[in-house]
Amino acid sequence: MSEERRLEVLRAIVEDYVTTREPVGSRVLTERHRLGVSPATIRNDMAVLEEEGYITQPHTSAGRVPTDAGYRLFVDRLAEVRPLTIPQKRAIETFLSEAVDLDDVLVRAGRLIAQLTGQVAVVQYPSLRRSGLRHLEMVPVGEDRLLVVVITDTGRVEQRFCEVPTASDGGSALDVVTLAELRARFNAAAAGKRLVDLPVAFAAVVEAVGPALAGVAGAVADLVVDTLGQENEERIVLAGTANLARSESTFEQGLSPVLEALEEQVILLGLLTEMSSDGVGVRIGHENRLDGLTEASVVVSDYGTGGDPVATLGSIGPTRMDYPATIASVHAVARYLSRVLPS
Amino acid sequence: MSEERRLEVLRAIVEDYVTTREPVGSRVLTERHRLGVSPATIRNDMAVLEEEGYITQPHTSAGRVPTDAGYRLFVDRLAEVRPLTIPQKRAIETFLSEAVDLDDVLVRAGRLIAQLTGQVAVVQYPSLRRSGLRHLEMVPVGEDRLLVVVITDTGRVEQRFCEVPTASDGGSALDVVTLAELRARFNAAAAGKRLVDLPVAFAAVVEAVGPALAGVAGAVADLVVDTLGQENEERIVLAGTANLARSESTFEQGLSPVLEALEEQVILLGLLTEMSSDGVGVRIGHENRLDGLTEASVVVSDYGTGGDPVATLGSIGPTRMDYPATIASVHAVARYLSRVLPS
DNA sequence: ACTTAGCACTCTCGATCGTTGAGTGCCATC
């Protein structure tokens, strides 16, 4: 009883189960795959595979179904890379390049993954932590409010309203000249710095502008630092939720737990950053600690300009998914996305 | 056989069916509602109501279930306004006022509606068409690109990258002074104008700046006009999709059609704008022409500053929903949202 | 003219119970 053939049997089981969605027995296995042995032999192999925990049977005398461990082994050692077709690649390229801004790029990336995999897509916004400040803009809005617009070098734009002390409160008026000066000072201070270093740089600015402007400058500086702080750092794009419903019967527990997990963006973010890895990362079933996703698998890949990953994207589907195809799709979209992103 | 009592019976049927989720028979009706007559009398009334098309029975000898027409009558003539509780109102107020920017406000409004109604929430972004331009900002990015940021007086911010002719192409360099002049001209031209009037105003600017700057100015003007054009005008926030799954069994056809309809933002937008109405608008079951939503009802309300509606929000759930509660929630959130929005 | 009690009738739902067929495990054999 060769180890090799046993693995071959496991691969056959996984592939068949993924396509048919039904427990696979020894007979059909010999019919659909040229294994060159009889069903009885397969049964012996399956007995061993079951003992080792790679497959299981839903009930006595049904076919076998891969366990999480089985899928894991399949992904790690058995799956063959299945490159996308040329038309698919071309579709990705053109669809992404038609995007008009960062939001649009990410939304499109999500749609692509959702469509390619037939599953749910998750796209994380470029991390603010690793990016720099490209420009800071202040627009007066009424007497005592500013609209502060922050633009990062990853193309991300955040805006906040900012209440500032008015002249009547002892602060200085928000005239155009003052603002221009402040803008110049802030932008000069931030030039070439990572966002992480902004608090220090901005504090120096507030110091330098003198007491007359300190109130306004301080308010703006605080706001910017807060805006770029951790809590607000992360955002996520979801796509293809409807695909879940189509594979509804797949989830024993029903869709609710999965949908709930997807709505908890904080949790999703945790999962993504945790899985963030050089190549393509895969979490199978219970490997996700999250309750809602014990019947689901997550395939992620980093993306970012050059060798510098700025965020993560991925696909979420039932444990019984087409891993090679999903991995290929996620990988491809991540690569093209990296290429399209503003450098 | 009084008409009044028959309507009372209809109301009782709707209310019972909404809470129990089961067809309601004549006996339980007399038990749960003090109608003062016997089951037999109720049966007569029900026969008439069925003849008139307001109720129906799933099969012979099950209880009665309201039809779309029944719900319609209920909503139009029978539903009593059920104001929110004080804590609920307070929750809305504080939760909305904690928002940091427009995106955040809308997301929070969505979450509120989703939670209050236990259904799916839809929030449309303030229409660009009816808003004015507050500020136009141009930030140089590299040699031949500008990041153009458009801020409307509803607080909405759109950004686009803009390729401009460089000096080597016969255009003028993107120096700071030039940009400042352009910025001043554009903003002056746009002051007090609706977005609809921008094309004309901007064309004048392009004319006025002279041939040296016409290239850059034209590119920016085109981009802005395009950005604010119809196709890009509308965006939508969804919340509470998971709530759908919980009332899964409600939808005969399964969740897929509903989820698909929700993902088609274009269609949703059409629905919202079509329903946009002064007070609260309700579409029941087949009244939505959309295939996916024939088993669903949509409750919407306009919102906006003062008496000037800028967009629509609403809640989507099964035909058998608690209309009074849903209407109250949607109405309340719309009102508070109007109040919180930047004036 | 409306309401009510009584009653026969209908139809769904759930339980029970063989039957069927797929699939296994084991044993004897090659």
Next chain:
DNA sequence: GATGGCACTCAACGATCGAGAGTGCTAAGT
């Protein structure tokens, strides 16, 4: 170590049946 044969198990399917809920109708009451 592989294979053919064989008895065994168990979910799935379908038929049958009784219970219960609810109706419509009729006849009697107010």
